[in-house]
Amino acid sequence: MEKIIVHGGRRLSGSVHIEGAKNAVLPILAASILAQEDDMVLTNVPILSDVYTMNNVLRFLNLDVDFDEDTNTVRLNAAKKLSTQAPFEYVSKMRASIVVMGPLLARYGHARVAMPGGCAIGSRPVDLHLKGFEALGATISQHDGYIEASADRLVGTNIYLDFPSVGATQNIMMAATLAEGTTTIENVAREPEIVDLANVLNKMGAKVRGAGTETIRIEGVAELHGTSHYVVQDRIEAGTFMVAAALTQGDVLVENAIAEHNKPLISKLEEMGVTVQELENGIRVIGPEQLKPTNVKTLPHPGFPTDMQPQMTVLQLCAQGTSTLTETVFENRFMHLEELRRMNANFKVEGRTVALYGPTSFNGAEVAATDLRAAAALVLAGLVANGYTQVTNLKYLDRGYYEFHLKLRALGAEIERVKVPDQEEIVLKSKATKE
Ligand SMILES: CC(=O)N[C@H]1[C@@H](OP(=O)(O)OP(=O)(O)OC[C@H]2O[C@@H](n3ccc(=O)[nH]c3=O)[C@H](O)[C@@H]2O)O[C@H](CO)[C@@H](O)[C@@H]1O
Ligand SMILES: C=C(OP(=O)(O)O)C(=O)O
Numbered sequence: 001m002e003k004i005i006v007h008g009g010r011r012l013s014g015s016v017h018i019e020g021a022k023n024a025v026l027p028i029l030a031a032s033i034l035a036q037e038d039d040m041v042l043t044n045v046p047i048l049s050d051v052y053t054m055n056n057v058l059r060f061l062n063l064d065v066d067f068d069e070d071t072n073t074v075r076l077n078a079a080k081k082l083s084t085q086a087p088f089e090y091v092s093k094m095r096a097s098i099v100v101m102g103p104l105l106a107r108y109g110h111a112r113v114a115m116p117g118g119c120a121i122g123s124r125p126v127d128l129h130l131k132g133f134e135a136l137g138a139t140i141s142q143h144d145g146y147i148e149a150s151a152d153r154l155v156g157t158n159i160y161l162d163f164p165s166v167g168a169t170q171n172i173m174m175a176a177t178l179a180e181g182t183t184t185i186e187n188v189a190r191e192p193e194i195v196d197l198a199n200v201l202n203k204m205g206a207k208v209r210g211a212g213t214e215t216i217r218i219e220g221v222a223e224l225h226g227t228s229h230y231v232v233q234d235r236i237e238a239g240t241f242m243v244a245a246a247l248t249q250g251d252v253l254v255e256n257a258i259a260e261h262n263k264p265l266i267s268k269l270e271e272m273g274v275t276v277q278e279l280e281n282g283i284r285v286i287g288p289e290q291l292k293p294t295n296v297k298t299l300p301h302p303g304f305p306t307d308m309q310p311q312m313t314v315l316q317l318c319a320q321g322t323s324t325l326t327e328t329v330f331e332n333r334f335m336h337l338e339e340l341r342r343m344n345a346n347f348k349v350e351g352r353t354v355a356l357y358g359p360t361s362f363n364g365a366e367v368a369a370t371d372l373r374a375a376a377a378l379v380l381a382g383l384v385a386n387g388y389t390q391v392t393n394l395k396y397l398d399r400g401y402y403e404f405h406l407k408l409r410a411l412g413a414e415i416e417r418v419k420v421p422d423q424e425e426i427v428l429k430s431k432a433t434k435e
Pocket of ligand 2: 095096121307
């Protein structure tokens with residue numbers, strides 16, 4: 001087992017490099033399934049466990065996948081006959097594997113994918129994905145824990161999403177690229193990662209218009225081919241470092257950060273008294289001596305991102321007075337707060353809203369991450385806590401942050417990541433010693 005140990009109290013300063021976006025690269029990797037000829041060459045690919053998982057799903061489907069970590073480049077080839085089945089052992093590792101379904105259905109008229117199930121932040125059904133496939137003419141059945149979709153040929157149609165789901169928008173968009181005729185999807189997700197995917201699909205020969213707005217129109221084409229693409233920067237990693245700077249009265253340049261992608265966060269930071277400067281080479285964030293309280297509500301893009309919510313609650317807990325945070329996207333994304341309570345946080349959850357009573361004098365403690373952004377939030381709290389904070393369950397952190405502790409250390413944090421024997425190893429060792 002590994003843990004991160006942080007000794008709080010250091011101001012962060014300097015500049016930090018941000019990786020390509022996990023949430024952009026995962027569906028783009030899946031889009032490679034659509035390339036009947038030519039390699040797909042993706043650059044600026046982050047070294048994350050989720051990327052390894054998606055690469056393994058694609059290898060299982062019979063794509064050739066080569067990840068050169070020295071150059072952050074993944075080269076894929078999908079020219080061979082592919083399998084259309086993604087089994088439980090892969091899908092259970094990562095929910096985002098569901099986005100292989102749209103491309104498989106588009107190319108082969110068939111996909112059988114294990115039901116992804118929920119996770120620590122909510123139940124996360126895929127009904128909107130399936131409604132979209134059905135509207136395109138697929139027959140859907142669910143049995144033995146698998147979802148199966150089949151169609152002779154998908155046919156373009158008008159689809160209205162009840163909620164602007166990121167995954168459903170991506171899956172339906174990819175399915176429609178090879179459909180007969182034109183598909184219009186309304187009330188779609190508008191996240192920058194959707195725009196990045198649409199850009200790749202267009203470079204592959206698709207005709208996707210309107211990504212980034214509420215309506216996407218896709219004119220079906222006969223075939224798609226490989227292309228090369230530089231993955232867009234991770235706005236959530238960038239935002240996490242912006243919060244780290246704000247929290248520690250720091251002065252940090254988040255290199256090449258795209259302000260347009262982080263508008264709601266920047267606006268809230270400014271409201272709290274943080275100085276945010278948009279420079280040519282990135283965003284400079286200077287934390288104030290005292291943070292002002294603020295109220296935040298998570299919403300689909302361009303609203304405040306739910307993936308910044310746990311980190312934001314840590315900042316709000318440090319403000320002079322009471323702040324609120326309303327989580328509208330996922331029904332169960334406050335698990336990190338119970339861990340923060342161990343560190344002296346004072347808050348009250350009522351339904352989807354939490355009142356956060358600041359200012360908090362965080363005390364170092366042993367805490368366990370419950371999900372990806374919870375892990376980041378606990379490390380952030382450790383940066384301003386008295387004494388030592390130990391964060392475990394780092395498998396969550398590794399899903400979405402590359403060398404998080406090293407980047408923080410380079411900014412001046414007193415932080416290390418260590419291997420410690422877990423309980424099972426200790427028992428085995430003590431048995432061996434006795435024998
Ligand atoms: C790999 C990836 O890109 N993950 C992101 C993606 O997840 P993901 O694509 O799973 O998120 P969605 O936008 O689909 O989900 C948002 C909400 O819609 C609900 N829903 C979704 C689909 C559906 O068919 N039915 C339904 O009810 C979900 O349960 C959730 O409450 O967007 C989320 C919302 O910005 C982010 O937190 C995740 O980091
Ligand atoms: C919730 C997240 O990811 P996923 O949808 O892959 O679980 C996240 O990136 O914070």
